[in-house]
Amino acid sequence: MRNETPERDQIAALRAQLATLEGPGGGRVRTTSETGVEFSPFSSDFQGLHDLYADSVADAVAVNAFGLGLALRTAAGRPIVWGLHDQMANEAGLPHGPGLQEMGVDPTGLLLVRVRDMKALLAVGEDALRSPAVGAVLLSAWGEAKALSLTASRRLALAAEAGGGALFLARAGAVPAPSAAETRWAIRAVASRPLEAGAPGHPSFLATLLRRRSGGGETKIWPMEWDRDHRSFRPPAPLSGGLVPLAAHRTAPAPGGRAGDRAGDSGPRRVA
Template identity: 50%
Template sequence: MPAATAQTLSDLRRSLAEAALRAGPVAGARIGLGVTSLDEALSGGLARAALHEVYAAEVADLAAATGFALGIALRAGHGEGEVPERPILWARQDFVDAEAGRLHAPGLNELGLDPSRLLLVRARDGEGVLRAGAEAARCSALGAVLIEPWGEPRPFDLTASRRLALAAEGAGVPVLLLRVAAAEAPSAARTRWQVRALASRALEANAPGAPAFAVRLLRQRGGAAEREWRVEWDRDRRSFEERSVFDRSDRLAPRTDHAAPLSRPLVPLSGDRQVAADGHDSGLRRAG
């Protein structure tokens, strides 16, 4: 194993050990998303101890897919009562930064994620991202693990997905595999989702509305699938809400080469403010 990789894993294990000391109990074996019809289709919510795949319908929908996955992670890591919220580990391939921009701490905060809760692991290739994600998935102290490779990493196959699923089941931690520029393939994921961006509906005084997504359940092991919901994210309640009225604004967001699909800078796309490589000025915590 290269020295740099060994050091990254060593730092990751140390960060996970620190997280374990702060961990408190989480509620239930399922993660309710807040939309009644959606949770009913999932028999009460997403299985906590499982692997779930979230596909961006197109590369331009990466911000929307990221927002949906982060919403799930936020609900999964929510603590009970005065118990602190659990940290979220995000393993991200460097190439995603090059294509979509680095994580933007103010944007994450706008979505409802305190950047101090985030353990960020960056790797040069898909193999490194999957290795870090598998290591993290074994830590029961985490609220969720988000793994973001670019495209179709050669090491990721049905066997590799089974390892991730088994790690999630053993630790009771949801693992969210965020897929972009990748075709659907057989995997051990409990559910598979496709996400497209919707235009946000403006608030009073034309203020930006809540981030909105069209989410399609493509696969659910042992349950019904091929259903679609149009939902918004309420950052104050940290919950998804179903759009009850479809009006002219309820359409796919316009796509250009110079604009993110969402109308608010909620997730990692930022053209003018980037997180420094060493994590300074960002509030993000890096492991490695």
């Protein structure tokens, strides 16, 4: 869905569409907090606000795909609201229907809202979190913005907590900053393992957990690939040819400088 009306009308339209999704018995199911237990993106149920940063501008597509995967896994068949900042769409490309289907996304269960203004993007997130019919929310933002402040993140975190939902804030062209998020990640695209007959492999990522609010300050990294059939992430299969894959739960070095300085940055690409 693309809406060309001003942001105020977009929010009103979003509320109307969310109202059509809501019905008796459509409330969210709260999960148990995992404070004090081993955390893993493969086994954890995500709740609250989670910050996802592209490791470089070349990883903008990857951070959106990773966020969409987490949203799809968390939604468990319920609708997903995806708020997309226009600048992110201009830099990283528009969502691609066949690509979304290859990830296992049902287009009828995805409500896409494009906005020009960061404040409107945050409003989309808050309104979506208030709807018990929404399974998960993904917001995609490009660059630094005053609107994406610590106060704004607290509002989103409180909205997620009140509604028992999950919101994934995917950002590219921005430096990780303090926020009220439960977790903070740096996401990088990595080469996938080819399938039989040289067919393209599964989407593959290197996810670095930079911070976990509920405990465990150690930075960790996980190599993973997306399993379309099970709509979940999984550890990559061992590589042949004597190459050793990066070990899961390996302690990562301290995060480096500003995102976007890596060589080989590419232009706009399609999302997913």
